[in-house]
Amino acid sequence: MARITLQNLAHSYLPHPRSDADFALKRMDHVWQDGGAYALLGASGCGKTTLLNIISGLLTPSQGRVLFGDRDVTAAPTAERNIAQVFQFPVVYDTMTVRDNLAFPLRNRGKDAAYVKARVDRIARMIGMEAWLNRKAQGLTADAKQKISLGRGMVREDVNAILFDEPLTVIDPQMKWELRTQLKELHRQFGHTMIYVTHDQTEALTFAQQVVVMHEGRVVQMGTPEELFEKPAHSFVGYFIGSPGMNFLDAEELRGDQALLPGGEVVALGAHYPPVAGRVQIGIRPEHARLVASGGLPLTIRRIEDLGRHRLVRGEVAGRPLNVVMPEGMAVGGLPQVAFAPGKINVYADDWRVAPLEQGGG
Numbered sequence: 001m002a003r004i005t006l007q008n009l010a011h012s013y014l015p016h017p018r019s020d021a022d023f024a025l026k027r028m029d030h031v032w033q034d035g036g037a038y039a040l041l042g043a044s045g046c047g048k049t050t051l052l053n054i055i056s057g058l059l060t061p062s063q064g065r066v067l068f069g070d071r072d073v074t075a076a077p078t079a080e081r082n083i084a085q086v087f088q089f090p091v092v093y094d095t096m097t098v099r100d101n102l103a104f105p106l107r108n109r110g111k112d113a114a115y116v117k118a119r120v121d122r123i124a125r126m127i128g129m130e131a132w133l134n135r136k137a138q139g140l141t142a143d144a145k146q147k148i149s150l151g152r153g154m155v156r157e158d159v160n161a162i163l164f165d166e167p168l169t170v171i172d173p174q175m176k177w178e179l180r181t182q183l184k185e186l187h188r189q190f191g192h193t194m195i196y197v198t199h200d201q202t203e204a205l206t207f208a209q210q211v212v213v214m215h216e217g218r219v220v221q222m223g224t225p226e227e228l229f230e231k232p233a234h235s236f237v238g239y240f241i242g243s244p245g246m247n248f249l250d251a252e253e254l255r256g257d258q259a260l261l262p263g264g265e266v267v268a269l270g271a272h273y274p275p276v277a278g279r280v281q282i283g284i285r286p287e288h289a290r291l292v293a294s295g296g297l298p299l300t301i302r303r304i305e306d307l308g309r310h311r312l313v314r315g316e317v318a319g320r321p322l323n324v325v326m327p328e329g330m331a332v333g334g335l336p337q338v339a340f341a342p343g344k345i346n347v348y349a350d351d352w353r354v355a356p357l358e359q360g361g362g
């Protein structure tokens with residue numbers, strides 16, 4: 001296993017990139033810890049596959065270095081990087097049995113038969129395929145084949161990292177949950193460095209200890225699921241994480257621990273902020289907003305959606321959409337305003353989060 005360091009890394013598919021916009025990956029410096037479970041999350045086209053291909057060696061970056069531990073692997077081909085990969089679609093040898101498919105990477109490296117058997121039995125148990133070991137892979141469902149691909153990705157103990165590229169795409173929703181749980185368990189037991197690419201926030205948040213959120217070729221935040229929820233570093237993280245995402249209101253200016261909105265309303269921020277330049281916004285999760293009779297901002301309610309455990313109030317404040325999650329059993333009538341939980345408001349200048357001045361608040 002290995003720590004992965006991305007040093008001054010950037011990539012453009014163009015031979016002579018001129019501006020930032022020409023880079024599919026903008027310059028980044030990151031260290032991915034040995035044994036960590038990382039999810040690479042972002043919308044289609046943000047650069048996830050480009051980054052994964054640079055780590056796996058399918059692509060040489062146009063700038064910067066990739067280190068596995070202390071070894072510079074920037075120019076090393078995939079075969080020399082000692083990694084396992086699981087792709088979107090199953091890669092399975094149809095004419096082989098499930099056992100032989102799972103054993104393939106071990107036999108290829110000359111492991112002895114007793115070790116191969118013990119290891120394959122263990123992996124098969126974990127992916128729920130032990131009853132299928134002597135069957136040919138041909139004719140198995142896509143789910144079962146992808147489980148074999150996942151199992152084969154996990155079978156070697158000595159890999160530097162395991163890279164997963166949207167591995168649950170072909171899996172039906174019910175099974176997705178089960179496989180995600182199994183992957184997490186496999187990580188807990190074997191402690192491999194894992195990088196899991198997905199555009200699905202549920203997959204990312206349930207699998208990973210650290211979620212790496214990408215947007216337009218940049219890593220905009222690397223954090224725990226809780227950090228992404230409570231303190232999105234960029235407005236994109238606020239929008240993208242959560243269902244629905246964070247609410248944003250423009251502010252004219254900040255005055256210490258208050259934000260002044262364009263209509264003259266004042267919002268207490270629960271913390272002091274330094275003066276900031278650029279487009280200033282305040283961000284509030286729908287879960288941290290509540291309806292009140294007075295003392296808040298006037299809210300025009302457009303729609304109320306019943307989501308089972310709670311209701312979602314979709315409204316507008318000063319012409320901007322604003323959603324509020326209502327706790328179960330709470331009546332909406334007579335509550336024409338919206339207020340925000342103190343200390344749960346985030347402040348953004350030109351889309352980047354501004355840390356408050358108080359100690360421990362940032």
Ligand SMILES: Nc1ncnc2c1ncn2[C@@H]1O[C@H](COP(=O)(O)OP(=O)(O)OP(=O)(O)O)[C@@H](O)[C@H]1O
Nearest residue numbers: 013014024042043044045046047048049050051199
């Ligand atoms: N081989 C290529 N040649 C030129 N441009 C490319 C190539 N591969 C990707 N790109 C561009 O680089 C950017 C990042 O693409 P990438 O495939 O890494 O994103 P992604 O986040 O993995 O998207 P998806 O989830 O759709 O696979 C996109 O603008 C894409 O059009």
